[in-house]
């Protein structure tokens with residue numbers, strides 16, 4: 001960062017203002033600005049269409065999809081499913097334009113999703129390439145005590161450089177997790193976790209057409225830092241689904257009338273996440289403790305996923321469109337640049353603007369009327385950081401980033417472009433009121 005950029009940014013952080021080269025005056029201008037400044041930080045990734053799910057379990061149960069992630073490959077030896085997790089440090093991209101050194105498994109955080117069937121036996125080798133010992137705990141699984149992975153209590157920790165093995169039967173079906181149980185605060189904060197799905201031998205509830213796995217997480221990554229801060233207790237500023245902040249999150253593409261399952265897991269250090277879906281209602285069918293009987297399921301549009309828990313929801317969307325899916329904590333749909341700003345609404349900045357413009361000619365205070373639209377302006381941001389909020393949407397800028405993704409409900413999902421936006425039928429989009437209609441309806445704007 002050169003001195004000028006630094007000055008601008010420090011002005012924003014310390015001086016109650018955010019600087020722009022020029023404030024866009026209209027939505028069109030804003031678009032033009034966004035076009036002109038296709039910087040890495042504002043780039044939107046493109047995603048491949050997922051092939052149809054293969055059958056993974058009895059009763060035609062489909063394999064799980066881990067958006068932005070992978071499933072762990074197994075080999076079968078003498079009837080035992082054999083897999084290999086390598087714990088190591090690597091470079092991870094949270095969204096285009098921002099990377100950091102994290103810890104995880106096999107180059108992923110969360111690590112690969114483990115997927116198997118009730119009654120199977122698994123053998124998982126764990127190679128430790130971290131600079132300190134580690135273990136793997138199988139969260140929610142009922143297994144022999146010595147396989148539970150709590151360092152000191154159930155086993156000695158795996159020293160760096162060694163490969164240890166866990167082997168046990170999958171006695172119960174469900175949506176579970178795995179994570180380090182050595183130096184938990186550091187290792188979980190840095191990304192040492194993943195999801196573990198055990199399909200039932202006999203399907204429970206209606207058959208689903210799509211089965212997604214989404215793990216929530218929160219990170220403290222100071223602007224300009226190359227490593228998340230594992231000692232953070234609050235002010236987490238990078239919020240993720242499967243290790244990605246929007247627009248890095250891969251959309252969930254589903255069909256109208258399909259039964260969809262989403263398995264949510266949360267191993268954030270400190271925060272529960274109320275995950276909200278638009279355009280539909282759902283029921284919670286399971287937790288990491290087991291299945292919820294259908295008599296106890298009730299409709300919801302937001303599910304709280306507590307730290308150290310999984311929540312499984314199922315629904316059948318009826319309304320096509322691009323529907324928001326996000327954590328409903330407003331600070332969890334912001335990114336680094338949206339945190340730590342002074343309150344500006346209603347502040348008279350004319351004096352400070354006049355004085356500041358003597359030293360930084362393009363200085364301009366912002367936020368006096370609210371912070372809407374600040375995400376889309378062509379602000380100088382430090383290298384390796386994310387803009388304040390989301391990304392460009394089909395109409396204008398989407399004011400949410402972080403723990404946000406899009407559920408794309410389509411009539412023909414097998415042909416739909418996961419990167420394309422919904423085409424709204426004429427007359428179904430909100431717009432300016434027609435004056436004649438206003439008069440006819442007796443509405444007078446104050």
Ligand SMILES: [Cu+2]
Nearest residue numbers: 273327329332
């Ligand atoms: Cu949240």
